[in-house]
Amino acid sequence: GENVEQHPSTLSVQEGDSAVIKCTYSDSASNYFPWYKQELGKGPQLIIDIRSNVGEKKDQRIAVTLNKTAKHFSLHITETQPEDSAVYFCAASNPPNNDMRFGAGTRLTVKP
Amino acid sequence: DGGITQSPKYLFRKEGQNVTLSCEQNLNHDAMYWYRQDPGQGLRLIYYSQIVNDFQKGDIAEGYSVSREKKESFPLTVTSAQKNPTAFYLCASSIWTGSLSGANVLTFGAGSRLTVL
Numbered sequence: 001g002e003n004v005e006q007h008p009s010t011l012s013v014q015e016g017d018s019a020v021i022k023c024t025y026s027d028s029a030s031n032y033f034p035w036y037k038q039e040l041g042k043g044p045q046l047i048i049d050i051r052s053n054v055g056e057k058k059d060q061r062i063a064v065t066l067n068k069t070a071k072h073f074s075l076h077i078t079e080t081q082p083e084d085s086a087v088y089f090c091a092a093s094n095p096p097n098n099d100m101r102f103g104a105g106t107r108l109t110v111k112p
Numbered sequence: 113d114g115g116i117t118q119s120p121k122y123l124f125r126k127e128g129q130n131v132t133l134s135c136e137q138n139l140n141h142d143a144m145y146w147y148r149q150d151p152g153q154g155l156r157l158i159y160y161s162q163i164v165n166d167f168q169k170g171d172i173a174e175g176y177s178v179s180r181e182k183k184e185s186f187p188l189t190v191t192s193a194q195k196n197p198t199a200f201y202l203c204a205s206s207i208w209t210g211s212l213s214g215a216n217v218l219t220f221g222a223g224s225r226l227t228v229l
Contacts, residue, residue, distance in 0.1 A: 001171075009152070034217065043118075043202055043220030044155075089154060093216060099170065100145075100218060102155040 002027040006103025023090035024072040030094035118221035135203035144186035149200040
């Protein structure tokens with residue numbers, strides 16, 4: 001089955017700097033890669049996703065890149081703000097069951 | 113507002129007791145899921161259901177049971193057979209897009225924290 005690894009487990013940056021979180025997956029059949037943000041005491045919320053027919057996607061300060069050959073994808077947050085502080089999860093989904101496999105999470109702290 | 117509601121938010125259980133966590137959605141989503149979250153381990157799939165009256169085991173189904181009698185509801189029972197039930201439980205739902213597309217955007221509830229005393 002699919003295995004998703006996520007690095008780093010914790011990340012601390014200064015406000016205004018960029019943050020990068022990386023994930024690798026094992027199943028080449030995976031074709032959907034979402035990123036979720038989880039704030040303390042809440043459920044995860046989708047912030048951006050990418051499908052396997054696209055190499056990069058951007059939404060304001062957030063971007064995701066996908067390298068299918070290497071089986072890794074990354075989340076890039078530019079101009080970080082204190083409200084970006086949260087736990088971020090990557091995930092991979094593949095047919096036929098569409099069940100999602102999550103990385104272990106990255107706790108991002110943005111220092112003002 | 114459409115959304116997914118989990119209750120209770122906090123639950124305490126004595127060893128040997130079964131407890132049931134509620135999950136209700138009004139998004140008209142076909143599929144529903146239960147995940148368990150432990151520190152440093154991300155989210156692990158317990159059970160999922162694509163349609164009413166049907167569900168499949170995830171990676172860690174032992175000690176858990178579910179039912180899907182209504183499209184809107186997917187309750188999870190943590191039985192006494194679950195050896196380490198203290199965790200944060202997340203319910204999610206999605207439109208079932210079918211196996212070919214392989215993409216299911218999950219909407220999560222706020223979670224239920226279960227503590228075994």
